[in-house]
Amino acid sequence: MTENGNGKKLWAIGGGKGGIGKSIFTLGLGISLARLGKRVILMDADLGGANLHTLMGVRYPAHTLEDFLLKRVENLEDTVLDTQIAGIGLICGADDILGAANPTYSQKIRVLNQIASLPADFVLLDLGAGTSFNTLDFFNYSAGKIAVFTSQATSLQNVYGFLKNSLFRRISREFAKDEEVLWLLHQTGSKAPEVKIESLSELLNLLQRKKPDQYRELRQLLRDYQVLVVVNMIKADRDFQAAQIIQNVSNRFLELSPQVLGYLHYDQAIEQAVNQMVPFPMNVQKSRAAVELREIAQTIIDRYAPPSDLEAPAYQQEEEKAAAGSSWSSFWRRAPAQ
Ligand SMILES: Nc1ncnc2c1ncn2[C@@H]1O[C@H](COP(=O)(O)OP(=O)(O)OP(=O)(O)O)[C@@H](O)[C@H]1O
Numbered sequence: 589m590t591e592n593g594n595g596k597k598l599w600a601i602g603g604g605k606g607g608i609g610k611s612i613f614t615l616g617l618g619i620s621l622a623r624l625g626k627r628v629i630l631m632d633a634d635l636g637g638a639n640l641h642t643l644m645g646v647r648y649p650a651h652t653l654e655d656f657l658l659k660r661v662e663n664l665e666d667t668v669l670d671t672q673i674a675g676i677g678l679i680c681g682a683d684d685i686l687g688a689a690n691p692t693y694s695q696k697i698r699v700l701n702q703i704a705s706l707p708a709d710f711v712l713l714d715l716g717a718g719t720s721f722n723t724l725d726f727f728n729y730s731a732g733k734i735a736v737f738t739s740q741a742t743s744l745q746n747v748y749g750f751l752k753n754s755l756f757r758r759i760s761r762e763f764a765k766d767e768e769v770l771w772l773l774h775q776t777g778s779k780a781p782e783v784k785i786e787s788l789s790e791l792l793n794l795l796q797r798k799k800p801d802q803y804r805e806l807r808q809l810l811r812d813y814q815v816l817v818v819v820n821m822i823k824a825d826r827d828f829q830a831a832q833i834i835q836n837v838s839n840r841f842l843e844l845s846p847q848v849l850g851y852l853h854y855d856q857a858i859e860q861a862v863n864q865m866v867p868f869p870m871n872v873q874k875s876r877a878a879v880e881l882r883e884i885a886q887t888i889i890d891r892y893a894p895p896s897d898l899e900a901p902a903y904q905q906e907e908e909k910a911a912a913g914s915s916w917s918s919f920w921r922r923a924p925a926q
């Protein structure tokens with residue numbers, strides 16, 4: 589399965605490790621995009637430990653993704669909560685239901701299909717820690733893929749593992765019916781291989797010689813698999829090197845060339861906002877991290893998002909739908925905060 593018709597609307601924020609700022613970044617990016625006039629929906633896809641709503645100051649969400657997964661509501665749009673920030677809607681995660689952390693394939697497809705018609709310019713998925721299939725799948729289904737990490741050795745290790753697992757899952761889905769390629773992929777980088785293949789570039793060489801069609805297909809997949817990286821909690825100049833480290837290993841072992849989307853300094857204003865349950869950077873426009881988030885949002889709009897005139901007709905349809913009685917129809921009528 590590919591990006592499911594969501595174009596550059598759906599963005600996933602992952603990183604493997606817990607506590608490195610995935611949720612903070614998702615929220616900060618969402619607020620910054622909204623301030624630049626975009627309609628944003630944040631979706632907490634951390635199905636095991638949802639807490640994005642807490643960061644947004646929502647104590648008791650009226651609806652969560654669970655309502656949609658369990659078909660208590662028909663439309664995903666009905667789970668979108670209005671928030672105190674103009675231009676931002678929130679879909680809260682489902683964290684306290686048996687099995688919700690592990691939605692079935694058809695449940696995921698329902699979610700993805702409906703994301704495409706959500707009334708937003710951007711839908712940002714805040715992924716959980718770890719490399720569960722759900723997390724990897726949501727990352728892979730998203731047109732925009734952002735990996736967040738810090739310069740800590742454990743974070744670097746985990747984000748590399750996250751990227752590798754995501755990519756390998758994507759490749760195994762692509763070649764799901766080709767047992768030979770699947771077997772070779774399984775050998776690649778394995779600790780106890782039957783055939784020694786140390787990297788994807790070795791696998792590519794092998795395919796080029798033995799299976800040229802599959803070689804071309806894999807090359808194309810790797811070209812299309814674009815990941816953006818963000819280094820968070822920068823405290824010293826040497827922390828910037830973290831991006832280079834991930835670029836180097838991704839290049840060397842995964843044949844990927846992640847681009848740097850931006851850097852976020854460690855900022856006490858973030859800690860304070862979290863403790864006060866105030867969404868960062870709602871009240872803090874001038875702190876260092878707030879400025880960096882705004883730059884990142886601008887980069888996404890300028891460089892990675894489609895021109896809005898191409899999207900206008902779709903929005904008009906959505907507006908008509910809203911006028912016909914959507915539960916969230918006030919969303920785009922309110923002027924986003926500047
Ligand atoms: N740039 C930053 N400056 C200061 N503190 C930060 C920064 N980024 C994150 N934090 C702190 O780190 C904490 C963890 O961040 P966050 O909840 O976003 O992590 P996470 O990666 O989403 O974790 P989990 O996987 O457990 O959901 C935040 O509560 C905040 O206090």
Ligand SMILES: [Mg+2]
Pocket residue numbers: 610611612634639714715716
């Ligand atoms: Mg989180």
